[in-house]
Amino acid sequence: MNLTDESKNFHHGVYTVVSLIPYGHVTSYGHIAYLLNKPQNSRQVGSALKHLSIVLQSLRQDLPEEERQDYFTVDTLPWWRVLSSAGKISPRGNSNAEYIQAIRLQEEGVAVSSGHKVDLDEYGWFPDEVDF
DNA sequence: CATGTGACCGGTG
DNA sequence: ACACCGGCCACAT
Numbered sequence: 001m002n003l004t005d006e007s008k009n010f011h012h013g014v015y016t017v018v019s020l021i022p023y024g025h026v027t028s029y030g031h032i033a034y035l036l037n038k039p040q041n042s043r044q045v046g047s048a049l050k051h052l053s054i055v056l057q058s059l060r061q062d063l064p065e066e067e068r069q070d071y072f073t074v075d076t077l078p079w080w081r082v083l084s085s086a087g088k089i090s091p092r093g094n095s096n097a098e099y100i101q102a103i104r105l106q107e108e109g110v111a112v113s114s115g116h117k118v119d120l121d122e123y124g125w126f127p128d129e130v131d132f
Numbered sequence: 133c134a135t136g137t138g139a140c141c142g143g144t145g
Numbered sequence: 146a147c148a149c150c151g152g153c154c155a156c157a158t
Binding site: 001002003007010033038040041042043044047048050051 | 151152153154155156
């Protein structure tokens with residue numbers, strides 16, 4: 001995990017935006033990229049979530065010791081509220097994470113169809129901008 | 133060092 | 146509705 005400063009910045013931005021998605025709502029990889037002023041980098045948003053656990057550890061190490069406790073963890077960051085632009089849970093080969101994601105969403109009142117799809121008109125969160 | 137792959141997306145045909 | 150493409154970049158091989 002050798003990330004440039006710019007890349008660390010981007011990853012941190014992704015996690016910050018994810019932390020802002022309200023309970024019971026969802027957004028898309030592409031919209032997160034848009035909010036970070038990098039609309040072409042939706043794929044990197046997916047990558048940032050795929051490697052969530054390891055990158056969070058890396059970023060945590062860069063923090064002053066007294067701030068480490070307050071940083072995001074894989075348990076507190078609502079990664080399950082991020083879907084594709086079509087409102088579907090992205091398939092992960094191997095992993096059962098996509099089923100966990102469906103369960104987490106349903107637990108907070110988000111209806112997930114048998115096709116692992118969510119109605120974005122009902123549950124979507126797509127602000128034009130956010131403040132950090 | 134080079135190439136392929138992928139939690140993606142919007143545009144084009 | 147579907148398939149392909151280019152843009153982007155971390156990782157694996």
